[in-house]
Amino acid sequence: MNWTSQDKVIVQGITEPQAAFYAQQMKAGSTDIVAGVSPGNGGTEVGDIPVFDLVEQVLTQVDKIDISLIFVDSYQVLDAAREAIAAGIRHIIIFTPEVPPLDTIEIIKYAKASDTLILGPGSHGIVIPQQVCLSKLQSQAYQSGTIGTITTSQYLSYEVATELNQADLGHSIVVSLGNDRIIGSNLPQWLEILDRDPDTKAIVSIGQRITETEEIVTYCQERDYDKPIIVYLAGLKVPQEQIFRDAQTIITNHLSASIPAVNRDRQTIDRLKKAGIKIAKKPSDIPRLIQKAWSK
The missing domain is CATH 3.40.50.720 (NAD(P)-binding Rossmann-like Domain)
Structure with a gap:
């Protein structure tokens, strides 16, 4: 990259x-x-x-x-x-x-x-603070730093940015994946890109869907990764559709884009913990979890 x-x-x-x-x-x-x-x-x-x-x-x-x-x-x-x-x-x-x-x-x-x-489709673009703005996001909301953020929510990314800025951690890059049900590059692809990026020292995934978290678990189980991954999944306790965003998954399994609403709060958290992924219950938890991961 x-x-x-x-x-x-x-x-x-x-x-x-x-x-x-x-x-x-x-x-x-x-x-x-x-x-x-x-x-x-x-x-x-x-x-x-x-x-x-x-x-x-x-x-x-x-x-x-x-x-x-x-x-x-x-x-x-x-x-x-x-x-x-x-x-x-x-x-x-x-x-x-x-x-x-x-x-x-x-x-x-x-x-x-x-x-x-x-x-994308439905992306808000990419911001590398003080360097690159290819985005509809407000670039001034992000300070330069070492945290790579992958998001599907414009407004949640601003909340997380406020916490990272206040902790003097800042961002190496902010990536908006897109809000369409099928997107061109998925979460695992960007986890791999940021894991290789020398300017990124930790990765934060901000999402609103269970499937996004499942993708992180699968990624971490299938390969070695060097950097802390923090997940902030808004609305985790709210029953929701499980939405499949990867075209190959939908086609090979003859799936529709989603399956009925479920509540998988405990199951999702357990799978994340077993994969060694830190979970933020609110944006203000994120800086502390990053610092804790770095101190190990």
Whole structure:
């Protein structure tokens, strides 16, 4: 993983109001947005960002594109992602929510074949404090530090950030996985990325679904990991659907996206503890659990 402020970024769907707003916000935060893409709007500008009809046209003006941020309509996401991958872009963040599941599965196929990292659909992006802002998140909420945070909740991530900031721990990176039921890169993939990241000394997973916790347990049981993992799962005692977010799991097991509501509070906690994972009952527990893990 090597996201830097020198990465050249495009915004697909830049003429969408939300895309235009966040593109200007990111550019003001030193993100190098070299162009926007919006079919039929080539030759115009959004702020001071030039707009092209096609991704390949941008490549006639710049040597390469490192990252694409996708804001197009949900039914146009598949075409936009394919266009970006075909242009050699290997990091794609899909901000658009509610992408048709079969379209997301197709995107995942293209991504795997080309070794492309997909974040989303329904992602809020990535923040590396004081370095990189590819996000709808408020980057000023996060201080620079050594804690990698993986989240599915924008607002819970702000709560955790407040606690980490007050404890002078800060963040090495904040990753929003996305809120769609099928997503391009899952929790285990990001646990592995952050476990290898030299700037990350501990990992915090913030979630609202049982299945996210099950993914962490499976990851920890299948491999050795070097860094403390802290889980904050909001609403653990509330009965909820078990939602499957990995496309392969859904297809191979002939599952729907979810199964009926259950309360697996005790079972989930026991499995986490057996895997050596620390559990935060509230955001204020997280700094203490990190410090305790480091002191061992």
